Amino acid sequence: MKKLLFLTGDFTEDYETMVPFQMLEMVGYEVHAVCPDKKKGDTIKTAIHDFEGDQTYSEKPGHNFALNYSFDDVDVTQYSGLVIAGGRAPEYLRLNKKVIEIAKYFFAKNLPVAAICHGIQILTAADVVRGRKLTAYPAVGPEVTLAGGEFQSIAVTGAYVDGNLVTSPAWPAHPSFIREFLKVMGAKIEI
Template sequence: MKVLLLSGDCVEDYELYAPIKALEMLDIDVHVVCPDKKAGDTVHTVIHYMEEGLQNYLERPGHPFELAHTFADINLADYAGLFIPGGRFPEYQRYDERVLDVVRHFFARSLPVAAVCHGVQILAASGVLQNRTCSGFNLCKLDVIAGGGTFVDYDSFSKNFHVDGNLVTAPAYPAIGVVMREFIKLLGVKIQM
């Protein structure tokens, strides 16, 4: 099984690496791609965090990530699901029609899609949120509403997620564990304990 993961410069470090490792643990092949970058190119990640007394989050450099796949070479029919992390890359990739077409492909086929934090900006821009509910970073609420969706707001980022059909979303990286659990269920992978 293969999962496509969208990325770009300033992707949230933990929201990139944690899903890759969780899916690899289950022997799911994850292809991380970025428009206009090819295999061997690097995506620069960032780490965001809230500091008391500040009105917005701070940003620090994260770990560099070397792409093993080229966006231009992907065959969407090869993938069972799509993962969209957050960070700042969604704010510019939501203007890339190629990225929006990728998202539309997965929704048109009701394939599993997960989006965390600012990843919902890409969903909103792609037009797939009509009559859907989702969560995301609280500053993305207007994007979701403008995209025709209903925003599910949480007081806490930790362990809060929302599932609407083939879509699982969450406000931020503290919920990555529960998002991955639900995304893996949507992929149809059974884990025996």
């Protein structure tokens, strides 16, 4: 069974943690959901971001999500891919040296990486988007450009693939985001 590392944290976007985690487990991956300074069994608080016609998304309390693996026990060599949730968590997760080292490892090994919404902030902080085409929540677009990436403005329901990297603007893209990540992972789902 292939293992995936799933980075998330307090005030991550609820759907961007719950849905990919469950979808990837559903198709047979062992997914280790982790957050710095937290252990297996600890919970993180999520936030629900919604698009209700305002100039930006609204935010409401989400669920508590139980982590199933301890961050300090992560050995990156044991994973076939990396998934990074969005929401507000990436703005502080990118300040953690080990989080940055994790992102750099997956790019150095050309392993599959999926990042959604603000999760791309971890990638820009890790300096791994230089020369890459990717998308993110539009407010993160300037960061992508400043980090040397080529921001792709796509529909909120879309996903963008550049080699081993799959990115998406926000949770409405889950069907295409997960489908494209599974392709990059080499998964075959027969119907």
